[in-house]
Amino acid sequence: MxxxxxxxxxxxxxxxxxxxxxxxxxxxxxxxxxxxxxxxxxxxxxxxxxxxxxxxxxxxxxxxxxxxxxxxxxxxxxxxxxxxxxxxxxxTGEQTIRLATNFGFAQQWLMPRLTRLRAAFPTLAFRLMTSDDDDVFDTSECDIAIRFGTGHWPGWQVSDLFSEEVFPVCAPAYLDERPHLKASRPGGPRLEVTDLLSEKLLHMDTANADWLDWGDWLRLHHVAPPAARPQMLYSTYPLVLQAILGGEGIGLGWRGLVDDLLRSGSLVQLAPGLKRPQYGYFITYRRSHPAERLLHKIAAWLVAEARLQAAAGEISLGTESIGR
Structure with a gap:
């Protein structure tokens, strides 16, 4: 020029x-x-x-x-x-909010709320993007990323959704076939973590180093994991849940993701939840985003949904907080 x-x-x-x-x-x-x-x-x-x-x-x-x-x-x-x-x-009616998160959170928490989200923001279109590789969110064109971690992402505005609590879960059918585990339910003897070592534990091939796997969960309870390698690794958390619901074994359940399955009786919590308060799910969007005010409203709506979920009551055997 x-x-x-x-x-x-x-x-x-x-x-x-x-x-x-x-x-x-x-x-x-x-x-x-x-x-x-x-x-x-x-x-x-x-x-x-x-x-x-x-x-x-x-x-x-x-x-x-x-x-x-x-x-x-x-x-x-x-x-x-x-x-x-x-x-x-x-x-031109093309205002689309690109919402990114991992597969498990998308299926278990976000999908049941998408109808209400669209109703709350009727002039917007939403595009759901899923990946279990957290680094993808930094390089993708997403507007909002719901992430798991410690809440530290430089250059991103961060809102706390809910903290991490993890516990073993199984289907009622699996429990019915194992009287020794069924007796450990409330009112019976307490399940010892070592009792799980003889059970079929279902494993996910974790893509995020911050996620707990069975090895981490057992070690945080001062129990050595089984030496044998898992016979099967599932690539996403929805696949692990499908195997658990099918009665194939015991898997790890995350508070916030499996609450509805616990309340409906589709899953049974076998032991108290283990909390790592420094970890959890967070809503993030880039600072100085041109639609920052709009993204703040969407984030506030999602946080309110999490508060409603907590207020609805949780099925729990108690919690045990463990630091890193």
């Missing part, structure tokens, strides 16, 4: 991400490109401007005075572009 000299336009988004996150690797994860590519974009932009924008050290990136001023201008421009894009899409 006459009278204007623009920088390399393709460098601006990598610059904004690196400046906001303070890390080339974090910017690479968010944008779905390699760290060397981020570095090349930053070098190209600095060469074009004729001065450094960052101090580089082992801890990451720190903006220079010029870099901080430039970040403000670039962020403002990108925010205006994003807001204008969102407004135009809304005019």
């Amino acid at each position: 006459a009278g204007r000299r623009f920088p390399p336009i393709g460098c601006l988004i990598p610059f904004e991400a690196a400046a906001r996150l303070g890390s080339m690797s974090a910017a690479a994860r968010e944008l779905g490109i390699s760290q060397p590519a981020i570095s090349r974009h930053l070098q190209m932009l600095e060469a074009d401007l004729g001065q450094p924008l960052f101090y580089r050290n082992r801890r990451g990136l720190t903006l220079t005075t010029a870099g901080n001023e430039y970040r403000h201008a670039v962020s403002l421009g990108l925010d205006h572009i994003a807001a204008a894009t969102l407004a135009l899409r809304a005019q």
